């Protein structure tokens with residue numbers, strides 16, 4: 001099907017196949033389509049820059065908007081991802097003097113933990129005022145608002161750039177990756193994590209599928225389309241790693257109750273079921289059906 005004034009965010013083709021006719025949070029304007037040329041999945045129509053600005057200025061993507069932030073609870077709920085991301089940095093760039101840029105820092109959990117682990121040369125970028133203020137209040141790392149396309153000052157180049165669950169929000173993902181490349185040092189590493197559109201639960205659980213598609217996500221990547229995006233942005237050396245974030249209890253909750261564990265998501269079980277959970281995670285990762293994908297790009 002051709003859709004007027006809309007083309008694929010990756011290959012610019014203009015014929016699509018409908019994937020989902022209702023989003024979780026906007027049941028009128030937007031639908032999810034797959035490009036018939038490169039199979040990239042995206043929101044159609046593409047929101048304008050003004051529509052996205054209003055969406056984020058009103059903080060409409062935030063589940064906790066309008067409520068007081070319980071910082072300690074958020075730290076606890078993000079502990080698994082924070083630790084996992086810091087471990088990845090320690091593995092890929094053990095030199096604690098390296099210069100790190102985190103784009104989309106949020107409340108600053110990752111940059112804070114990096115700092116605690118000895119990495120002192122860190123800059124976080126966070127456009128949301130509410131999140132940035134909280135990050136600045138609690139984090140020893142510097143967190144600023146900064147437009148990478150129109151730099152207001154020289155922030156230099158970086159040995160490590162991280163982009164965790166941000167690329168799927170970008171209207172122009174290829175241009176965004178090209179911009180990021182300009183801030184990388186030679187031999188630098190760029191780590192980009194996104195949800196995986198080939199996730200097992202999407203195919204096996206209808207309530208999860210109804211929950212999955214949201215207004216904030218303009219792109220839904222799988223290994224093939226994420227690699228195509230990086231290739232178009234002229235990255236030559238990109239590896240993909242599959243990463244299962246959510247564990248067995250979350251899986252059981254979806255299959256039995258059909259709802260997310262919003263207040264207290266469980267990423268890991270302790271004790272006797274730990275081995276079973278590790279087996280489950282390794283299994284979906286080896287089949288390419290994990291809930292997240294990590295691109296590791298070197299320049």
Ligand SMILES: [Zn+2]
Nearest residue numbers: 008011035038
């Ligand atoms: Zn395409």
